[in-house]
Amino acid sequence: MTPPLPGTGNLFTLDPEVAHLNHGSYGAVPVPVQRVQARLRAEQERDPDGFFLDLPDRIARARAEVASALGGDPGKLALLTNVTEGVAVALDTVPLGPGDEVLVTDHGYGVVTRAAERRAAETGATVRCVRISPHAPDEEAVRDRLLDAVTPRTRVAVLDLITSPTARAIATPELLADLAARGVVTVVDAAHAPGMLPVDLGGAAGGADFWVGNLHKWAFAPRAAAVLAVTAAWRPKVRPLMLSWEHDRGFPARVEWRGTCDYTPWLAAPAGFALLEKLGTDRVRRHNEALVGHGRRQLVERAGLRPLAECAGTSMRALRLPPGVAESEHAAKALMVAVRRRLGARIAVRPWIGGGVLRISAQVYNRPEEYVRLADGLTHLITR
Structure with a gap:
């Protein structure tokens, strides 16, 4: 497990009822x-x-x-x-x-x-x-x-x-x-x-x-x-x-x-x-890479998704959804909406023929259990 970084607990004003696992799209602005x-x-x-x-x-x-x-x-x-x-x-x-x-x-x-x-x-x-x-x-x-x-x-x-x-x-x-x-x-x-x-x-x-x-x-x-x-x-x-x-x-x-x-x-x-420098740039990067790696493992082991090639040092990971899932723009958006409404999480999904691509991110405000809940809940959404 990846413990939270000291000094990051109150840095953001994000809705605590939502697991924000899509930092890579819009970011989140720290309070300072x-x-x-x-x-x-x-x-x-x-x-x-x-x-x-x-x-x-x-x-x-x-x-x-x-x-x-x-x-x-x-x-x-x-x-x-x-x-x-x-x-x-x-x-x-x-x-x-x-x-x-x-x-x-x-x-x-x-x-x-x-x-x-x-x-x-x-x-x-x-x-x-x-x-x-x-x-x-x-x-x-x-x-x-x-x-x-x-x-x-x-x-x-x-x-x-x-x-x-x-x-x-x-x-x-x-x-x-x-x-x-x-x-x-x-x-x-x-x-x-x-x-x-x-x-x-x-x-x-x-x-x-x-x-x-x-x-x-x-x-x-x-x-x-x-x-x-x-x-x-x-x-x-x-x-x-x-x-x-x-x-x-x-x-x-x-x-x-x-x-x-x-x-x-x-x-x-x-x-x-x-x-970022005050928190320790390298420390933040290592934390986020380890955390997103944890998230990737949950989606592979619990939801059965196929991982795509990863880029070392990054805070994002992509995985392939099963054939027939999120293969069109409409279907990809519908899955993101369903994940938000039913699982309380934000993710990125992009359409791809043969099975859409799901992308997760990790930032210092994320917690390991959020990825576990996503993986367990996603299993039911994509096999219905």
Whole structure:
């Protein structure tokens, strides 16, 4: 069993009647960070003119603190709302034309793939979706599958660092280097990296041309906060999704500023990293990995689910549901609703032909017995 970490008992305001086993989707904001954001919002309402007048400089200072936590240069990074926005910025920046191909996988986040499809339709390019078996044994097998799909027309590859539905590694340093050698521009969806995995953006953008990670999942930042890292060659060319008064200042200001939006998640993001450091970043990671491993074992042993390949050091695990269960979007959502109503738990389920994929997460607020209850109750739900 994995005992609770000292000092984490009252950190969150989550409903105690629910087992929140899906931290990987939306995160949960700790109380100290909620308080920082509340103070910022109160300050804004006391003097909106003054607050917005000073905002560009305050955003720059917050970005510098975030960059320090991620091992990067503040000039190479931009703050934005989420990974979906960052990928859209990257796709809008890279020139595409008829005959070009954008490479994605069937493990990618759905709306990111749709963004690639929209950009391709606008430019005459095509999207090539590489199908990877959920049971591919290791990163090497995934790498070989993707490299076999590269053609002379492949212009961009949009790949997950850790996939959302299946919680496995794809955009490894070795794969990114191979794609760069073939002249392929790489856009990495690193939604789950900050806070959960060691991140070093000191050199290139995590080995990619564009690297974007959420801060509101595992780095304890308020929603919505994310960071986009861009290599030097692309920085002057970055095209924001809308123009602003900061546009002529170049990257990163031209990406960050969007008028009268709520910037308090960005300003409060350093408080999330500070809390993680106070708790002990490595200690939190080890705790969460051990706890999610416990959860995975319960679902295998008690519910008979088939585990998918796991990524060491992560706080998420994915398992295959039986054939006929959650194979459509409607059925996957229905199962999540049933788990919430009947078992009092939140999980993530993604449709997959041959049996949907169930993903669990672990965070310091979770307890071992929550996974036992899920596994025992799930057995009845999926065999009815």
